Amino acid sequence: MDxxxxxxxxxxxxxxxxxxxxxxxxxxxxxSRGINPEEIREAVDLAGKVxxxxxxxxKNSICDMMGLAKEYELPCRKQTxxxxxx
Numbered sequence: 834m835d836x837x838x839x840x841x842x843x844x845x846x847x848x849x850x851x852x853x854x855x856x857x858x859x860x861x862x863x864x865s866r867g868i869n870p871e872e873i874r875e876a877v878d879l880a881g882k883v884x885x886x887x888x889x890x891x892k893n894s895i896c897d898m899m900g901l902a903k904e905y906e907l908p909c910r911k912q913t914x915x916x917x918x919x
Contacts, residue, residue, distance in 0.1 A: 836866065837863075837866060837868055837872075840859055840862055840863045840866065840868060841863070841868065841872060841873070841876040842876075843855070843859040844856060844859045844860065844863060844873060844876045844877065844880070845876040845877065845879055845880035845883075846880070847859055847880075848876070848877045848880035848881060848884070849880040849881075849883050849884045849887075851884075860873065882908050885908060886907050886908045889905040889906070889907050889908070890907060892905050893905055893907075
């Protein structure tokens with residue numbers, strides 16, 4: 834794996850983990866290697882979708898435990914019959 838790909842993965846992981854210090858570190862590393870803002874934004878947007886999907890899956894589990902009928906749509910269900918995070 835090349836260094837730019839590794840840094841974009843790290844940015845996505847920091848975003849999904851809500852870790853500002855990690856994001857800041859990898860952001861400056863990425864910029865110093867010439868990774869453009871659009872590539873960074875794409876990594877951040879994808880990580881946000883994973884994070885929101887995980888949050889919806891947790892909410893579905895909580896509703897199920899409480900016996901509530903509410904079910905939240907998971908973003909990954911739009912792409913496949915099965916949900917990777919539900």
